[in-house]
Amino acid sequence: xxxxxxxxxxxVGRSGFLVNCNGTxxxxxxxxxxxxxxxxxxxxxxxxxxxxxAIIITHAHLDHSGNVPSLFVSGNTDVYATPPxxxxxxxxxxxxxxxxxxxxPFGLPELNNMMRNAKEIGYKQKVTKGNATFELRETxxxxxxxxxxxxxxxxxxxxTGDIKTHGSRMLREADLDxxxxxxxxxxxxxxxxxxxxxxxxxxxxxEFANEVMDRKGVLFIPSFSVExxxxxxxxxRSSNFKHxxxxxxxxxxxxxxxxxxxxxxxxxxxxxxAINEAIAVKDHEKRKRALEEPCVVISPxxxxxxxxxxxxxxxxxxxxKNGIALVSYQGEGTPGKKLLDDGKVTSRGKELNVAAEVKxxxxxxxxxxxxxxxxxxxxxxxxxxxxxxGDMESCERFAQEIHDKFGFEAHAPEVNEVISI
Numbered sequence: 001x002x003x004x005x006x007x008x009x010x011x012v013g014r015s016g017f018l019v020n021c022n023g024t025x026x027x028x029x030x031x032x033x034x035x036x037x038x039x040x041x042x043x044x045x046x047x048x049x050x051x052x053x054a055i056i057i058t059h060a061h062l063d064h065s066g067n068v069p070s071l072f073v074s075g076n077t078d079v080y081a082t083p084p085x086x087x088x089x090x091x092x093x094x095x096x097x098x099x100x101x102x103x104x105p106f107g108l109p110e111l112n113n114m115m116r117n118a119k120e121i122g123y124k125q126k127v128t129k130g131n132a133t134f135e136l137r138e139t140x141x142x143x144x145x146x147x148x149x150x151x152x153x154x155x156x157x158x159x160t161g162d163i164k165t166h167g168s169r170m171l172r173e174a175d176l177d178x179x180x181x182x183x184x185x186x187x188x189x190x191x192x193x194x195x196x197x198x199x200x201x202x203x204x205x206x207e208f209a210n211e212v213m214d215r216k217g218v219l220f221i222p223s224f225s226v227e228x229x230x231x232x233x234x235x236x237r238s239s240n241f242k243h244x245x246x247x248x249x250x251x252x253x254x255x256x257x258x259x260x261x262x263x264x265x266x267x268x269x270x271x272x273x274a275i276n277e278a279i280a281v282k283d284h285e286k287r288k289r290a291l292e293e294p295c296v297v298i299s300p301x302x303x304x305x306x307x308x309x310x311x312x313x314x315x316x317x318x319x320x321k322n323g324i325a326l327v328s329y330q331g332e333g334t335p336g337k338k339l340l341d342d343g344k345v346t347s348r349g350k351e352l353n354v355a356a357e358v359k360x361x362x363x364x365x366x367x368x369x370x371x372x373x374x375x376x377x378x379x380x381x382x383x384x385x386x387x388x389x390g391d392m393e394s395c396e397r398f399a400q401e402i403h404d405k406f407g408f409e410a411h412a413p414e415v416n417e418v419i420s421i
Contacts, residue, residue, distance in 0.1 A: 001155045002420050003183065003386075005413045007031065007044030010392040012189060013063045016044030017159060021152030024130030027055045028148055028159050032066030032096070032104075041103060043067050045416060049075025053129045056136075057081040058161030059145035060088030060226065062096055069093060069106040072113035080127060082136060083120045084144030084261040088226055090115055091253055099306065123175065137175040140167035141365045142227045143257075143264050149178055155421050157183035158379075162389070164364075165371040168198065169238070170231050172266050180381035182421040187366065188390030188412075191398035195368040201361045205232075206239045208325055208359055213243050213294045217321030217356075222309040222336065224302035224328050225250040228363060230258060230271065232298050232327060237274035246290045248281040248299035249308040255280075291315055302328030304335035317345050322356040327363045376402055384421060385410035 006016030013033030019026040033042035049071040057065045057079065068089070071077060081089065093111050097104060121127060123146070126135045131153060136146035141162040148159045158181045167173040196204075212219040223229040229251035236245055247255070255275050262268035278298075281287050287308070290297065297316075301307035313335075316322040330336040338344055340360055344351045367375065376385070385408045387399040395412035402410040413419065 001150075001152050001157060001183070002418050003157065003185070004045075005386070005388070005415055005417045005419075006047065007033070007415060008389045009413050009415045009417070010390070010395050012389055012391070014042050014044045014067070015064045015389060016067075017185060018047055019132070019150055019157065021130070021132035021150070024053050024132045024152070025051050026129065026132055026134060026150060027052050029058055029064040029161070030055065030067045030071065031061075031063040033063065041100070043070070043105075047071070049077055052077045053132075054127070054134075055079045056134065056148055057085055057089060058148060058159070059139070059142050060085050060092055061142065061162070062092055064161065065089040066093060066096060069110040069114045070104075072110045072117070073106060076113070076117055078119050079114055079117050080119050080121055082122065082144035082146060082264065084257060084264050085146070086115070086118050086120055087257045087260065088142075088144065088254065091250070091257065092226070095250060137178065138172060140164040140171045140174045143171065143261065147174070156181045157185065157421065159185040160187050160375065162187055162189075162365065163367050163375065165367050165374055166198075167266060168231060168365070169202075169234050170227060170266055170271065176375060176378045181379060181383045182381065183386070183419065184376075184379060184383045185386045185388060186372070186375065188372070188387040188394045188398045189366045190364065190368045191372050191387070191390055191394045193368055194370060195364055196362040198363070201363055202235050205235060205325060205327070205361050206241070208323060209236060209241060209296055212321070212323035212357070215321050216294050217319070217323060218291055218294060218316055219296045219323045219325060220312045220316050221296060221298045221325045221327055222302055222304050222312070223251070223298055223300060225254050225300040227365060228302060228328055229298050229300065230255065230275065231363065233278050234270055234274040236296060237277055238270065241296070244290075244293070244295035245278040246281050246295055246297045247275075247278045248287065248297065250300050251298065252280050252282065287311065302336070303330055304339065313345055314347055317347075317354045317356050318352070320355045320357070324354070324356050324358045326358065326360040329364065330360075372398070373405070376406055376408075383408060384419060386419060387412045
């Protein structure tokens, strides 16, 4: 079994791994890397669609799914993923095409072709292609998110994709019951970081929401549309929060997709209760009226790049009664990062100081340092380990630590590197 690293080497983005099982080629993920605003997107190394026996998408986030349609400009290959991953990938890629216009090497026809070739599979459902067998396992990262277990001629590899071992209020914990393996490809995003425990973050957010309501303000929670927005609604609902909760933007379309796949949720009833209680805002008049009384507004985008978040930011930033709760990762160069670091927003071409109270809360969908080591501890066999999907320091240090602590042969691979087992 040979694995070629196509992307996500010492960086977060453009994930892609080509697994050659004695002539059978499986492509695990094929994502996009978005650079700073204005710079072109980055892609994994090129692969020829005709050489592929199957494409497997671990989950719908664009850094894992976003470049798959480029393989359907002329070719047709089976694409495997869970049903929620297929639905969400289509939604997010359509949205990307709308926003980036002609920046992508494909358009809607290729996306439609990809969806025509979709083969939806559930967790632990074994699929055989040529010399290889593969199956998906639960990750606790986003709804329908998967790790991939590949077996071929008594060799076994496990690709974590993005993983959150303990899951969340929305999702069950990751499934790590995989037996002996020969190769582990694992994400390293937060391998050098300890995160605030989820329960603590939830308590802090609820306290902040109640403080803002007590002073008759509006709390704005800019949030990723997939998972994070819904989790925020569930947290508030479960705490018997008495005020209105508004949901807006693409989160509403994601709600509909999640309702279609209740078996992929930890507790479908808690989810349904929270979302049905929230008020969906779909037009500008409702948006304006919503802000006339104390309430919580949950709306994408999580880093304040576009979306209806821009409107709420302009309306709420300059009144000290209001609050802004940042619950998503804030990338360098984004308006969310500027707000967090400098307390400023850009309004009508000017940088202005924000009067609203701004707080950040940790709700990452990725395993932190402690959880990542738990994953390695549970691994059986004596596998080679590749640390990917993190910055250079996170990948390289984590590989060294795995070697020192567990004795496994571990390293942070480079793009175009081939690893054999």
